[in-house]
Amino acid sequence: MLMVAKSSPNLFWASPPYRDSKSDTVKIPNGCIFFKPSSRTSLLSSNSGCSCAITGTSALLAEPTSCDIIDYNAKIIKFCEMGNLKNATELLSWSQKSELELKTYCSILELCAEHKSLADGRKVHSVICANGVETAGYLGAKLVFMYVNCGDLREARRVFDKISNEKVFLWNLMINEYAKIRNFREGIDLFNKMQELGVQPNSYTFSSVMKCFATLGSGKAGENIHGYLYKLGFGSYNTVANSLVALYFKSRRVESARKVFDELSDRDVISWNSMISGYASNGLAEKGIQIFIEMLGLGIYMDLATMVNVLVACVDIGTLRLGRSLHAHAIKACFAGEIKFCNTLLDMYSKCGDLHGAIQVFEKMGDRSVVSWTSMMAGYVREGLSDEAIRLFHEMERNRVSPDIFTITSILHACACSGSLENGKEIHDYIRKNSMDSNLFVCNALMDMYAKCRSMEDAHLVFYNMPVKDIIAWNTMIGGYSKNNLPNEALKLFAEMQQKSKPDRVTVACVLPACASLAALGKGQEIHGHILRNGYFTDRYVVNALVDMYVKCGVLVLAQLLFDMIPVKDLISWTVMVAGYGMHGFGSEAISAFDEMRDAGIEPDEVSFISILYACSHSGLVDEGWRLFNIMRNECKIEPKLEHYSCMVDLLSRTGNLSKAYKFIKTMPIKPDATIWGSLLCGCRIYHDVELAEKVAERVFELEPENTGYYVLLANIYAEAEKWEEVMKLRQRIGRKGLKKNPGCSWIVIKGKVNIFVAGDSSHPQGGKIESLLKRLRARMKEEGFNPKIRYALINADDMEKEVAVCGHSEKLAMAFGILSSSPGQVIRVTKNLRVCGDCHEMAKFMSKISGREIVLRDSNRFHHFKDGNCSCRGFW
């Protein structure tokens, strides 16, 4: 496609001089810079040089003597022409009111605008006010111009509202400025107001006001204005048509944009560029590239913006090939020295996955702007090299380039990705010192950084102080709470949000994990309704989170139903379902799903292997477990992590392969943690291997000396073997350490209310009824020969005493309450924060049999479905 360019390089690829609208200079590709001819520069060039101007300055500022007749006006205007704002304002302040002419004020205001010096502009304004000069007419317009240029739109508007406004120029200026600061409503209001006042809009007015309509995304308004400006005869102005093209593209009316372009007889390079960028920003980058080829074929003069637009389109298509050839041609055409081009090129390489290409562009750049540094940092973060991004940020500071809002958000993102709270706080200090803390982007990036660095208190502080909270702010906080294991806070904030703002699909994807974590089925179903009403079901984040919610709320059937409805299942969908089957004890279904996923051509990753190995372990599938572990290593080339080893040890231990598990741990290439040894210790208890248990326990105690659970576990192993002396020794050992216990708690939702129980707690209003029900059940169990397996609850963490038959564990209390408070036929769903106790597990089986009720108990490890006296876990827990 670039053949055309090659055949006529001068026409297509030569770098034209172009105007830099910001600095009012004309840049010539070889690097020379010429000032745009103006009254000021013509004055300098008419003098014999700068030195003359300097001597002129001192003569002009010399103290006036009484015999001089000073024409202050002429002197001030001369300073203005020379660009010496300081001397001009100084002289103005020395002058008498009566001496000053209107044109003098005007000149100095123009210079303030040019220098963007708000401080000087305000001084001049106060002199004008003090002198009582009339500002209703021409001078007022200059004041507005000055304030707009110096960035004080509020003051500009104040003056603007006071003066007579028949000049369309000022209206255009104001409308355009409102468009720039994205206050589109105000821009449109002004447009309507000017028409009420009978001021005729011109082509510039339409260009400006269309920016407002465009970003409001109002396609209808676009059509109206389109008809209106045709009626007024502006349809053939290509500036107007170009704005119209942009307006239609921004309101996603691609066809309308194309029609305006097709009907435009006098297309300039801007028309073509608008088409390329318009297509690209509407996800139709290929069409943009087609326009570019058409442009080349017609021999249209191409400028820097064309190159930039095409590179952006390349990023969208994600192909490096075209980007690379544009790079090659840019070198020939002398674009390669242009900073805007290089920045886009750098970003193209980085976004197309060629970080090395991006680095090369960055290193070859002679001039680097803040954009270059920021893009490079973002590139490093994209590749997971956050520390490198942080290093680059410090290098940028050493090069005295000041970070802007974009840099700050990028570097915060780097801190978030590397979990570096310390660096993040440093950036927060910078933000405060430089008054950037009211910017929405910055605040959102700050909250995200704090959330990812696990400091939700800091995130909340930022959130709380935000003057305006957009939907991203709410989502960031809700998602932050969910991810930091604060599901109650997430749900609370979600409720608050619903009062103030409308949740979107991201909100839903953020809040569902909180429902999953709490097993809050009712709330999850409510959100499911919201998803259906708003058509979010097609969003892969939403649907995956929804399936996961049903899995973790214990409704596997619904999860499976929804999973089957996902048209294109991705890795996450499959992983959720595999893990779901696993935690509900359907090991072979998990394996089938996993194989099906691979058949569908989806490569499993680390996390999906954790899910499948976990599924094997919870169904005791030793051979399958080994097979999959080897597939992971040999076929998928995934190096097993601690979690994978942990699943395997768990699998071997639960199935009684204790010495194999021990050997497996011994040959692990990475250091086993307490969880891994702990799994084996659990296995020792199930299979009563006291000797191995002692060996293993010492390892666990070394690794986690403060964890009570492991001492209790060993004590129970001794107790079951009736080694009371050892139990005593262990008790003394624990007594010396003064261990803390992790309190067990269970909860159940009845009629939308969460009822929380802790072990031994009788404070529940129904406490008495619960206790007598449990007593009756216990008695019936004995009668029917359902022997309570007291050995499960021999030793209690609280007192290390042999426990009496009635154990007051929280899950038992919750299940009993469930039976008492729900109608027959209803499934009883209980969630526990720790693993279920063995005695409670036996009792639950009996409860399900005697009451004819289905009980679904989720513990910290898996699900137990109790029905007709059996449990789905078949002993693997």
Place this chain on the structure above:
DNA sequence: GTAGGGTTAG
């Protein structure tokens, strides 16, 4: 008309 930034699922 043109380069860089913030939120989502296992």
